[in-house]
Amino acid sequence: MEFHARNLADAIEARLTGRLEFTDHDRLRDIVALLDGPNLRRFVVDVSGLDFIDSAGLGMILILQEEAEQKKIKLIVRGPRDDVKRSIDLAKIGEIVSIEY
C-alpha cells in the first residue's frame, strides 16, 4: 500500500492506493501520526485507489477510527469500490465508521 496525505482547511486527506493487507501494519503508524495535526476536525481516508483489502486491513481502519475518536476527530472512509466495497459491506464496517460511497 502507498499513501499520500494532503492538508485541507480543517481536514487531512490520506489517499491510499494498491492493496491494504497484513503486511502494511507498519505503515499504519505513519497514518495514525497524521491525526496529531493542529486544529484537525476531520480525517478523510480516500480508499478509491485501493484494489484490495483483507481482514487485517479492515482492522487498520478500525484502529484509525478509535484513534480519531479519542482525539475527537471525525473519520471518513471515502470511495470504496469493487472488492474493497464488498469487504467493507460484508463486515458491516459502516456501523462503526462513516463511509462515503
Add this chain to the structure above:
Amino acid sequence: MTISLDDCRVLIVDDNEFNRKSLSLLLLRSGIRNIAFANDGVDGLAKVESFRPDLVLLDVAMPRMNGLEMCRRLRSDARYADLPILFQTALDRDEEQVACFNAGGNDFISKPIRPGECMARVRHQLERRKLFIDLTVFRERVEKELRHAHAMQLSLLPEPRRVAELGETYGLEIYSHFETSSELGGDLWSVFEVDADRVGFLIVDFAGHGITAAINTFRLHTLFERSQARRGEPAEWLTYLNAALKDVLPTGQFATAFYCVLDKRTNLLTFAGAGAPNPILGVGGDLTLLDSSGLLLGISHHARYRTQQVTLPPGGFLLLYSDALLECRGTDGVAFGQEAVLAQVRRTAADDGVLDPVAVLLKPFFERVTRPLRDDLTLIWIRRR
C-alpha cells in the same frame, strides 16, 4: 557490544613454543583462561575432539600436517563447519592469504603478532560464535514450542471420530480441510449438537495469523462450553460470542464468523453471519451465496446480528470456507476469487462419484498457490444424505 569471554575455549596450534606462549599470554590478558595447545595438524585434530574449542588459532607451516590441511579436514566434518578458525601466518603474499580462506579459515592475523589487532580479531570471532549459538538455541526452543502449540491448536477442532458420529446422527457427510499459514493460525471451526434434530456449525477466522490470532482461537474455544442454551439461535449466539470477545480483544483484533443450525426434521437452515465469506448453498444443481454480512466479532458491544433462514433438503450441501480460498494469489499474482470458487464448486458438486468434495475442490487451488499459504485455510463441506 562487549560479551564476556570468560568461558570461551581457545586452541592454539603452532609448532613454535615461543609463539604458543606469546599467544596464550595475550589470551590470558583478555580474560580467556581455557586454553589448549597442539604442535601440528595431527595433534590439532585430536585436541579439537578432546578439548572442544570455541576458536582455533592455527599456524600455517607445521610438520606432519600443515594448518591448511587441518582446516580443510575440520570443515569436511559437519560438527566443525561453523567453528571459528583464525590463521596466523607470516606469509603475506596475496595468494597465500587467499589459500587460508579457501581452506575454510574465517580470518587471519599476520606474524609478527600485533597484540591489539590479534585480540580484536579473536574477540570478533568469539562474539559472533556466541551470538550464533544463542540464536540457534533460541530458534530450536521456539520451534519445539511451536510444534507443541500446533498440536494443541489441532486439538481445538472436532475429532474426526466425533464428526463421523454426528454425521450418522444427523444424516450428514462432513468433509473438512484445515491448514495454517505458519505453525499457528487464526481459523477455527466446530460442530455442536443442539438437540435431537438440530446440529450447529461454526466457522471463525481471527484477523491476521500466527501466534496472536491463534491465542484468540483458544480464547474463543473456552467460550463454547458456556451459554449452550443459545446455540439453537444463530443471531443470539453470535451476539453472545461478540460480547465476550469484545471484553477481551484489543482494538484491531476481531474475527469473522458464520454460524448455522440445520434441522433435519424441517430441512431448515437457520444462520447468522459476522463478515465471513458467503457460504455456498447447493440445492438441486443451483448454487446460492448466503448472506453472511454482519459486524465483525469483538469490535462493538452494540453489534446486532440477524438470523435468516433457507431450506437445505436431503441431497443438498453447504460449503463454509475462510477467505484464504478467495484471496490467496497464485504464482501469476491472481487470486482464485468468488467466481472461480463458484465454478469449481459447481464442477465438484456435479460429479456424483466424488468421494471427498473438499479434496477435489482444493486440487486446482493448490496447483496455483505456493505453500506455505499466505493465510489460514479452512473448508467444511456438509452434505445431506
